[in-house]
Amino acid sequence: MEADDPMTLSGRDAYRAELTALAEADERIVCLEADLGGKNHPFQTAHPDRFFNLGIAEGAMVDMAAGLAAGGHRPFVSTFAPFAALRAAESLKLTLGYLGAGVTVVAPYAGVSGAWFGTTHHCLEDLAVLRSVPGVTIAAPYGEADMRAVVRAAAESGRPHYIRTGRNAAYESLPWSGGELPLVNWANEAAADEVCLVSVGEEGTRLALEATGQRPGLGHAHLTYLDHHHLTLAAAELGDRHRRFVVVEEHRREGGVAEALALLMPRCEVFGVNAGHAWPAEGGDHGEVMAALGFDLQAVLAAADRLTPAEV
Known part of the structure; x- marks a missing residue:
């Protein structure tokens, strides 16, 4: 059900908060955005020297992340799901698949969560695209706790990840125990x-x-x-x-x-x-x-x- 607690974060805000906290202890983590960060992105505020806004150049952003990963960094990149999975599809295939680079792509506005933005900002095809690329870990968290756990796992593993989330809806994660999310x-x-x-x-x-x-x-x-x-x-x-x-x-x-x-x-x-x-x-x-x-x-x-x- 939708969270009653007003402090519960949406998926994309939980990603930003968790990544910002992880970067305190791991200087390898860098954050790249395609003109999606806004004026108060917490990672930019806390770690301005490791935050890069590439503008509407999604393919170039993924390519840049591949180079950063080759240099020993742990890059996380984020943009609208349709622009990540479709516009930058070739760069994703080469970076996450062929090169197996340790890049994590976080894609908000998946499905039709963009709603009134229209078909150009809808993405109902991303799982089909990413599931066809060998070696990519794909996640679609439900709720803040799930998103935080997935981001932690991606940062620790250094393997290619695609993380799908919505726009602003905030939900309480389903109960689970232990350090890792259950398979089912x-x-x-x-x-x-x-x-x-x-x-x-x-x-x-x-x-x-x-x-x-x-x-x-x-x-x-x-x-x-x-x-x-x-x-x-x-x-x-x-x-x-x-x-x-x-x-x-x-x-x-x-x-x-x-x-x-x-x-x-x-x-x-x-x-x-x-x-x-x-x-x-x-x-x-x-x-x-x-x-x-x-x-x-x-x-x-x-x-x-x-x-x-x-x-x-």
């Missing part, structure tokens, strides 16, 4: 013969939580890491518990997590609730644009009904 966070336990919702990202998780609030008998498993390696491991755990799944993701059907899990779990039924094939032609807030694409609570409940056998 079981938000709602259910009987093995029940349908299990698999939530991806902020809005997919919000909708799954609303759905289980209305129908507590549904299972709900949340995934933060979405690259092939992590999904392969998650699929084994999911398949041990359930046989019927509804994957809820703010993304196109093609190249999304539902397709990936269907291939990884051929003995299971996997149905996707997603943004489909339409192009939003009218403005509105985030929820209104998602609803226009058929990505809403009713779609999730209808999918669960579709996979639930009729009583004889």
Whole structure:
């Protein structure tokens, strides 16, 4: 559910706060932004000599980060998801994939969280693009604690990362214990013969939580890491518990997590609730644009009904 605590940070603000704190102890960390930082970026305030605003030159920003990584730095770069995953796609392929450079790309405004900014600022294709590049760790955190944990893990590992988040929505992370995020966070336990919702990202998780609030008998498993390696491991755990799944993701059907899990779990039924094939032609807030694409609570409940056998 949406956080009641006004101090809970949105995903992109949690990223900035955590990176700024990590940089206090790790001088290798540098922060690059493509004209997205604003006047009060906390990293720029705390570490002005390690903050670079490249303007609207996203590909050049990623290329520069590759050079910094080769020089021993831990660069984090951030820009709108459509400009990171699509406009700078070639640079991402070469930097994160071919070179395997230790660059972390943090992409806010994923999905249609840009809403009234319009189609140029929507990104429903980024998971398909990044999942096709070998060696990239892909994450879509839900809530402040998840984002902070993912940023810490990326900084410690020095491996290529793509981190997807929304615009300004702030959510409390699902409970988890231990130092690392769980591979599968079981938000709602259910009987093995029940349908299990698999939530991806902020809005997919919000909708799954609303759905289980209305129908507590549904299972709900949340995934933060979405690259092939992590999904392969998650699929084994999911398949041990359930046989019927509804994957809820703010993304196109093609190249999304539902397709990936269907291939990884051929003995299971996997149905996707997603943004489909339409192009939003009218403005509105985030929820209104998602609803226009058929990505809403009713779609999730209808999918669960579709996979639930009729009583004889």
